[in-house]
Amino acid sequence: MDKSKPISWRSRLHETIYESNTTAGKAFDVMLLFLIIASIVVVMLDSVKSYHQYGHIFDIFEWTFTILFTIEYILRLICIKKPWLYVTSFLGIIDLLAIIPTYLSMFVVGAQSLLVLRALRLLRIFRIFKLAHFLTEIEFLKTAVRGSLKKVSIFMLVVLSIVIILGSVMYLVEGGKNGFQSIPDSIYWAIVTITTVGYGDIAPVTPLGKFIASVMMFIGYGIIAVPTGIITSEMAFAARNKKAGHETCPGCGKEGHDADAVFCKYCGVML
């Protein structure tokens, strides 16, 4: 890349593409959002059989999007200081995956199925949100989810154990002739049941099987309260922390005091 080009040109491009404070930056974001959604819609419609007659129109659209995304990718590479860091970042990989399948489908036989990967373009939307006014909310959700991750993991492990053990028992009780053809199948059924999804493609037939299924449904119905409770109390805590405590102590300058505190809890100076 030509390093002798005027910095101002590149930094202005950087501002437009990577930030959203300027008018140009906002216009770029809106256009990108529109392009991403349009390209996703084309990918979706392309898979519908009754629209296969319009295949060549979809192809034209697809190539337009791919070329535009390719230009954008190159521009991103040009105007950033450390291109390699961008290429290997999560969003950089997504950006690359958004354009590669179309090129591959031209050269490689059987790469048609890779075209579905273009659905990953949707993830590019988060790049735009990252820049928008949702940062505080995202941060809040992240804090709450991170804080409850360990507890929710234990909960999920317990659920998984229930599902594996009761699934195995159901394989014994119902057997292959009633649809529980193997232990993995029975576990799949147990997951369908305990999460209250209930497709009904496999359903217990024997009285004992129905009884065990009923117990599982009650378990699934009742314990949904546990992750909800975990995340709710974590969120209430995060919200309280955010709201309380922006008062600064005149003595030590620390924050985080309760709303009803009279003295600083760190240095004892009156607030």
Added chain:
Amino acid sequence: MDKSKPISWRSRLHETIYESNTTAGKAFDVMLLFLIIASIVVVMLDSVKSYHQYGHIFDIFEWTFTILFTIEYILRLICIKKPWLYVTSFLGIIDLLAIIPTYLSMFVVGAQSLLVLRALRLLRIFRIFKLAHFLTEIEFLKTAVRGSLKKVSIFMLVVLSIVIILGSVMYLVEGGKNGFQSIPDSIYWAIVTITTVGYGDIAPVTPLGKFIASVMMFIGYGIIAVPTGIITSEMAFAARNKKAGHETCPGCGKEGHDADAVFCKYCGVML
């Protein structure tokens, strides 16, 4: 409209129709509530095939309701000061939509299907509730929902992304012969699965498909906790705010006293 009519007559009509403090106003509300529900019931029964023999009875009822609602609409126009504001308001449009389909079905061929629009009459019920004793509760719910809207939107966007991407993957994994006939169809299935509805009209058949479906069910079962947590902590905050007074103590200047407090709980000064 005749502006020379005595104001007292119009203002009394206004009081009866738009307010519910007077006896006449209450009677009007109750009658309207009864009429709306009765008309909805007639619309419903009219669509049941085995009752088609009673079609002419339903027609008589329908025209009675339509004429009564038309009279009410005209009266509302007469007794309000700015009729145009009412006509273009949300409730005004609903009021109009409640009577137009019946008239249209008489003149326009093929307007029969518009008759279903009469179900919108149900929304007129909210006019009555607006006037009733539920205002505080509605306000509370509105505050909580508005406060959590941004966070819930992000959550819904994440769910939508999961659904679109995993739906596309399932289209690749299962394919048309197992019911996943297109990407939109697969996404529909993914929504049915992640929201734990689980119709079972489309269900995974291959082991890999069942595995991905199981993961989606666990995701759907686990993350329902997030919007619940958001709204709950928002409601707890709104409830605390409503209960804790915004009155300031004259002695120490602190807020947060209970609604029934006579003395400041921090310094003992009378509030």
Added chain:
Amino acid sequence: MDKSKPISWRSRLHETIYESNTTAGKAFDVMLLFLIIASIVVVMLDSVKSYHQYGHIFDIFEWTFTILFTIEYILRLICIKKPWLYVTSFLGIIDLLAIIPTYLSMFVVGAQSLLVLRALRLLRIFRIFKLAHFLTEIEFLKTAVRGSLKKVSIFMLVVLSIVIILGSVMYLVEGGKNGFQSIPDSIYWAIVTITTVGYGDIAPVTPLGKFIASVMMFIGYGIIAVPTGIITSEMAFAARNKKAGHETCPGCGKEGHDADAVFCKYCGVML
């Protein structure tokens, strides 16, 4: 009834039947619990076709239970001071409904179907719980449910409106040939969908129908958070109220002070 019988005999019987402090009272409760459950089990098994051969055994059991319950009913009448109050109370009616069907089935032809009413015997269990150690918990749940009733009602009304309007729309979109045979049927489907039950006996077929169904699923999945939030914040409030505030003010004798209160909020006396 003979009023000249010694009071002590009747009051001892009253103590045994209506209270559970004495050993006899506890034994009576345990026996009654056992009888109720056993009788429910017999009612259930009696309805299973493959057990019809044991019909006469079930009959013997049934008559034993009925006679025992009849004796209990008469004893309750004898030992209570105001029998009429008992007969017309909720639990009194349940007690009567528990024995009448069996007698009726003997005399009245076609009263067989009334036998299902015997399932109401289950409600008699709550009589025993009322006397047991669950009173505080039941009171807590009642307070929370009562406090949130109004808000939950509004929520349910909103859900009902969504269900009726979108159900009517689906009747228009899908029509009878896809299973949406009438508006009541479509509303039934809408309820099945929005509550995330999802039987799959009726499922949308057209793309537009699937889209509307997807929107309904998201609504149902998202707004479940609202009643949960209402009840949770109500319970947290009830719990806080119960925990705080058992300290009595030395000045005015009132309770209900916050845990961190220094002065009584009612009379200003230092706590």
Added chain:
Amino acid sequence: MDKSKPISWRSRLHETIYESNTTAGKAFDVMLLFLIIASIVVVMLDSVKSYHQYGHIFDIFEWTFTILFTIEYILRLICIKKPWLYVTSFLGIIDLLAIIPTYLSMFVVGAQSLLVLRALRLLRIFRIFKLAHFLTEIEFLKTAVRGSLKKVSIFMLVVLSIVIILGSVMYLVEGGKNGFQSIPDSIYWAIVTITTVGYGDIAPVTPLGKFIASVMMFIGYGIIAVPTGIITSEMAFAARNKKAGHETCPGCGKEGHDADAVFCKYCGVML
């Protein structure tokens, strides 16, 4: 067992097997975790019909796992001070159940079905978690669940009553020809409905049946809020208790200071 062996050898073995502080202990835990998961996977795959051709490979794996688990069981017996206490403990019984079925299947005809019991090996995973860093979280979850057990039990009893009574009513309304073949079957359907699982193997057909089903769905959809509220408020309470200190201020004697507080927030005295 030879008691004359040097203690140090046995205590080192004890340390490795029962604890996870030493390097050897951690390595043992990781290896055990891997063995348990691998053995569960083999049990699962062994039940899949299309893999029956690899039966002899699974047999080899199975015997390897069984022998390794047997050695582990014997080592646990040798190095513990009170072997009998271990044998009769919950985890000891699980350890035994993990190896017995394989031996039994060799000697006893028809013991094949016992092989499913090997799925219980999964419970052995909890032995490892008990030693890991999840203790605080498990303790927190236990406290919250224990605290809400009584209230959730009452809730479940109410749900069970609704299910039994409405299930019986549905048996009367729909009858055997619509799939509600007996009261237990109808109760099974009621559980499937109220927990929002909704298989669809049994679904109401008559208008009245659909109406009752709709009511049940609304009940199930609405009251899920109750256990969630119970557990959430219990968790919030447990979290607050953990965070707020139980330290008493030497100046004013008040509790409830934050964990990081140095001075009392009420009187300013150093804690």
